[in-house]
Amino acid sequence: xxxxxxxxLGIFASLILSAQNNVEPKYLLTTKSCSVGYSILSFIDxxxxxxxxxxxxxxxxxxxxxxxxxxxxxxxxxxxxxxxxGSMLNPTSSSEMIYLGINYGWGANYHFRLNNNLKxxxxxxxxxxxxxxxxxxxxxxxxxxxxxxxxxxxGLLLYDIxxxxxxxxxxxxxxxxxxxxxxxxxGGASYYDMFELGSLTDAFHFSSVYNKRGLDQxxxxxxxxxxxxxxxxxRLHNLKYKANELVFKQNEVSFIVGASFDxxxxxxxKRTAPANFISTNN
Amino acid sequence: MKNLxxxxxxxxxxxxxxxxxxxxxxxxxxxxxxxxxxxxQKYCFLDYKNINWDSIYTVYKPRVDTVSNQYVxxxxxxxxxxxLKDGHVNLYSAFDKSRYWKWFTDYPTNFSSSLxxxxxxxxxxxxxxxxxxxxxxxxxxxxxxxxxxxxxxFSDTNIAYILKSFSNCKGLIIDVRNNGGGSLDLSSQLASxxxxxxxxxxxxxxxxxSGHSDFSKPVEMLTVAHPTIQWKRPVVVLTNRxxxxxxxxxxxxxxxxxxxxxxGDKTGGGGGMPLSSELPNGWLVRFSAVPMFDANMNxxxxxxxxxxxxxxxxxxxxxxxxxxxxxxISLIK
Numbered sequence: 001x002x003x004x005x006x007x008x009l010g011i012f013a014s015l016i017l018s019a020q021n022n023v024e025p026k027y028l029l030t031t032k033s034c035s036v037g038y039s040i041l042s043f044i045d046x047x048x049x050x051x052x053x054x055x056x057x058x059x060x061x062x063x064x065x066x067x068x069x070x071x072x073x074x075x076x077x078x079x080x081x082x083x084x085x086g087s088m089l090n091p092t093s094s095s096e097m098i099y100l101g102i103n104y105g106w107g108a109n110y111h112f113r114l115n116n117n118l119k120x121x122x123x124x125x126x127x128x129x130x131x132x133x134x135x136x137x138x139x140x141x142x143x144x145x146x147x148x149x150x151x152x153x154x155g156l157l158l159y160d161i162x163x164x165x166x167x168x169x170x171x172x173x174x175x176x177x178x179x180x181x182x183x184x185x186x187g188g189a190s191y192y193d194m195f196e197l198g199s200l201t202d203a204f205h206f207s208s209v210y211n212k213r214g215l216d217q218x219x220x221x222x223x224x225x226x227x228x229x230x231x232x233x234x235r236l237h238n239l240k241y242k243a244n245e246l247v248f249k250q251n252e253v254s255f256i257v258g259a260s261f262d263x264x265x266x267x268x269x270k271r272t273a274p275a276n277f278i279s280t281n282n
Numbered sequence: 283m284k285n286l287x288x289x290x291x292x293x294x295x296x297x298x299x300x301x302x303x304x305x306x307x308x309x310x311x312x313x314x315x316x317x318x319x320x321x322x323q324k325y326c327f328l329d330y331k332n333i334n335w336d337s338i339y340t341v342y343k344p345r346v347d348t349v350s351n352q353y354v355x356x357x358x359x360x361x362x363x364x365x366l367k368d369g370h371v372n373l374y375s376a377f378d379k380s381r382y383w384k385w386f387t388d389y390p391t392n393f394s395s396s397l398x399x400x401x402x403x404x405x406x407x408x409x410x411x412x413x414x415x416x417x418x419x420x421x422x423x424x425x426x427x428x429x430x431x432x433x434x435x436f437s438d439t440n441i442a443y444i445l446k447s448f449s450n451c452k453g454l455i456i457d458v459r460n461n462g463g464g465s466l467d468l469s470s471q472l473a474s475x476x477x478x479x480x481x482x483x484x485x486x487x488x489x490x491x492s493g494h495s496d497f498s499k500p501v502e503m504l505t506v507a508h509p510t511i512q513w514k515r516p517v518v519v520l521t522n523r524x525x526x527x528x529x530x531x532x533x534x535x536x537x538x539x540x541x542x543x544x545x546g547d548k549t550g551g552g553g554g555m556p557l558s559s560e561l562p563n564g565w566l567v568r569f570s571a572v573p574m575f576d577a578n579m580n581x582x583x584x585x586x587x588x589x590x591x592x593x594x595x596x597x598x599x600x601x602x603x604x605x606x607x608x609x610x611i612s613l614i615k
Contacts, residue, residue, distance in 0.1 A: 044303050049560045050316070052305065091308065092564030094376065139558040139568050186498070188324050188489025188571045190555055192466060197486055199501040213300055240300050245492060247303040 025274075026070035027264050033063045035231055035258025041086045043097065044249040047144045047187055048135045049090065052249075053097040057086020059235075059254050065109075073111065078125065078154075080105045084252070101131030101146065107154055121156040125175065140190050148207065150180035152216075169222040171233075177214050180207045184243035205243045214239035222260060229260040308562040310355050314346045317359055317373075317567060320559045323492035325366065326573045327554060327583055335494075338365055356380065356565075363567075368583075369526060370556040374566040385523065385550050385585075392522035392547045392594050393459040397604045398428065409447070412436025416444050418451060420611050425451040429472070432464030432528040441475055442511055453516035453614030455607065456536075463527025463552060470505060473535035476517055476542060477507035483535040484582075485575040486555075500575060505535045517542040518610035521588055527552035533586050534576050543613060544588040546606045553582035 039057040044050070062081045067073055082103040089096055107125030114120065131146035154175045161168040185194060185203050193199045205211070220233030235254040240247065266273035273279060306312035322328075322335050342362045349355045356373065360380030363371045373380040398404050403426060408417040413434025416427040425448030448454055456472075473483070485500035519536050521529075521544055530549045536542050554570025561567065576582055590609065598605040 046303060050303065050305065050320075051560055051562065051564075090560065090564055091562065094564035095560065095566070137558075137566060139556055139566075140571075141557040186488055186490050188326065188557070189498070190488065190557060190572050192555065193486045193488055193501065193572055196467075197501045197503060199486070199488065199498060201498060202490065211300065242300045244490070247301055249303060 028066050028070050029262040029264055030064050030066040031260060031262050033061075033231060033258055033260040035061045035063075035233070035256040037061070037235065037254040037256035039084060039086060039252050039254040041088055041099065042249075042251040043088060043099065043133070044247070045097075045133055045144055046246045046248065047185055048097070048133060048138060048141060049095070051090040051095075053088035053090055053095075055086055055088030055097075057084055057099065057252075059084045059256070061256065061258070068108075076109050076111065076121070078105075078107045078109060078123075080107075080125070080127075084254075095135055095137050098134045098136075099131065101129065103127055103129050105152070107152070109154065109156065117160040117162075119158040121154075121158070123154055125152045125154045126150070127152060140192070143191065144185070145183060148180055148182035150177040150207070150212075152177050166224050168224075169229075171218070171220040171222060173216075173218040173220070175214075175216040177207070177212055177239075178209060180212070181205070182207045182212065182241065182243065184241070184246060184248070186244045187246055202244065207241060207243075211243060212239075212241035214241075218256075220256070227261070231256070231258040231260055233257075306562050310346050310349050313355070313561045313563050313565070314343065314359070316561045317362070318342075320561075320567055321363070321366070321569060322494075324489060324557070324559065324571055325371075325569045326489055326497075326571050327366070327368065328494045330573070330581055330583065331367065333366065338362060352563075353377070363569075366569075368552075368554070368570055369550065370552050370554055370568065370570045372568045374568070376564075385552075386526075389523040390547065390593050392606060393524065394594070394599060394604065395460075397599065397602065398457075398607075400602055402602060403604065403607060404428065409444075411444055412440030414440065414444055416447065418448065419455075419607075420615075422450060423452050424611050424614050425454040426457065426607070427454070428457040430461055432461060432468045432532070434464070435468065436472075438508070438511055441472075445475070445511065445513055451515070453518065454513060455518050455520060455610045455614070457520040457607070458525050458529045458532060459520050459522040459546060459606070460524040461526075461529040462524060463529050463531075466528050466531055466555070469528045469532035469535065470503075473505050473532055473539065474508040475511050476513050476536065476539040477505050478512055478514065478540060480504055480506050481538055481577075483538040483577050484531070485577075485579055486572060487575070488572045497573070500579065503535075503574070505538065515541065516614050518613055519544050520606050520610060521546040521549050521586075522606075523547055523550045523585070526550035530582055530586060531574060534574070534582050537586065537589075538577050543590060543610075544586070545590045545610050545613065546588050546592055548587050548591075549582075549585040551583050551585035553584075 037059040039059050041057050042054045060083050065078045067076045084101045086099045105125045105127030109121035109123035112120040129148040133144045152175045157172040159170045216237045218235040220231050223230045233256045237252040239250040306316040364382045369385050404417050408415050414427045419426045482502045483505040484503040487497045487500045490496045490498050530552050533549050553574045555572035556568045557571040558568045592606045592609045594605045
C-alpha cells in the first residue's frame, strides 16, 4: 500500500512539473503612438530680439511605452521623440523667425491602479532639447541655439470611458522640468567669440525651478477603431527660463491627431522570436 | 499624495521668481525707451568713449513728445544714435537707414580708383581671383593686389595662384583702402598667409551684463600661420579711413606680421563687432557689442595708426601717381 501511495505521489508531482513547463512564455508589448499636429507658436528670444514672435508650425511626436519585465506590471519605461518646426513673425510682420526643435526623452513610470477605469502613471523623464532659431535679417547674431537637458517630473492619467460599442480612453499627460543644464549665451556675446575663440564662460547654466519653469500638458482622447486606436488631442506647452539677465519664453498650442498601436519586437543580441513568428529577416 | 500636491505648488511658487520679459508699447515713447535701453545695456563703448547716455536720454526724451510722424521720429532716433560716433551703429526702417559717416567724410579720401586703373598700376590687363584684382607693377618688381570687400570669399587656391604670379617680385602690396569690411573669418584667413608661426594678434571681449563696464575676460585672437602657403618677402598694406571693421581687424593682425608695414592713413576703426536688436515698431538697430583689442590690449575702435603716414598729394595725383602706392613701392625696393 505504502509503495502505491509513493508511486501515485510521484506521478502527481511529475504531472505538476510537466504542466508548469508547458506555461506559455510572456512577451512584452510596446505601445507606440505616432502623432502629427498643427501648432500655434509664440516665442520670445531676447538674444535675437526683445519682440514677441508669433506664428504657426508643424509637429510630430513618437512615443513608446513598455513594462520593464513581463512579470511586473507596476514599472514601465517610456521613450519619446518630438520634432517641431515653425515660422513666426514679429508684431509688425517685418521680420521672420524660423524655428526647428528636436526633443528626445527617456523615462520610467510607476503605475497606480486606482480602480478599473482609472490609472495614473507617475515618474520622471530625462530629456535633451536641441533647437535652432533664426532671424536672418539680424547682423552677426542671426541664430540662437537652444541646448538643454532636463530631468522632468511626469504624470499620466488614463481614464476609460465605456460606450455601447467601444471603450474610449481619456489621457491627460503633464510634465514639468525640475533640474537640468542649459546653454544660454550672454546677450552681448557673438557666436564668433563663443565658438571660434572658445569664449564660452558662463554660457552653460544649471537649471532648476528657480530659473526654468515649464508645464507641458497634453489632453488626448483615444478612440479604438479596427486594429488601431486613433488619437485626437491638444497640447499646451509653456516654458520660461532665465539666465545671463535674459528671459526666454516659449508658448505652444498644438492640435494633434495620431494613432496608437501595440507592437511586439524581437531584436538585440538575443533573437528571442519563437519559430511560429514569421519575419522577413528569416 | 497630499505631499506631492503641496510640493508641486511649491515648485510653481518658486518659479514665479522669473520676471516677465520687459516689453515696450509700439508708441513713439515706447520705441524711444526701447532704443535707449538697448544701447544703454548692450552698446560696448559707452565708457570708453566717455558718453553720458543718461544725459542723452534727458536731451532726447522731451523731443520725442513733439514728434509728428514716423519720418521725424526716425531722424530724431538717428540723431540720437549719431551721438555714439560709430559707423557700426545704424537704425533700419522700411524707408530709411540712419548712419554716421563722419569717421571718413571728415578725412582725406586717400584713394582714387581711376588712378589705380591706369597702366602704371592695375591697367586693364589685371587678373581677378576671389575678389582680388591683381597684377605686377613697377616693371614686374612688385606684386599688387587690391581687395575691396571682405565679404568676397576666396580660397587657398586663389591665393596660391596670386602669390605664384608674384614669384619674381621683391615684395607685395595689399591695398585694402576703401574696403569697408565684411567677414572676420576672411580677415583672419587672409592674414594667415603672411605669418610663419602662430601668433596672438589681438583680443576680444563681450558684455556680460547690463552695466556699462560689465565685460568678460578678453580672449586671445590667434592668427594661425597657413601650413603651406606662406609669403615670406616684404609686404606693405595700404590703408585709408575707409578701411573699416573687418578690414580694421585685418590691419590689426598684419601689424604683428613679419616683414610687414602699414602705409597710408589711419584706418577708420570699427573695432566693435556689431550685433542687432529690434524696436517694438519692427525697426532693426545695429550696434557695436563685442569690443576688439590689438595685441597690446589697446582699443581699435577709433582706428589703427599706420607705420608710415602718407596722404595722397594733389600734385602726385595730377601727374598720375598714387602717393601711397609710390611710397610702398619705394619701401619694397
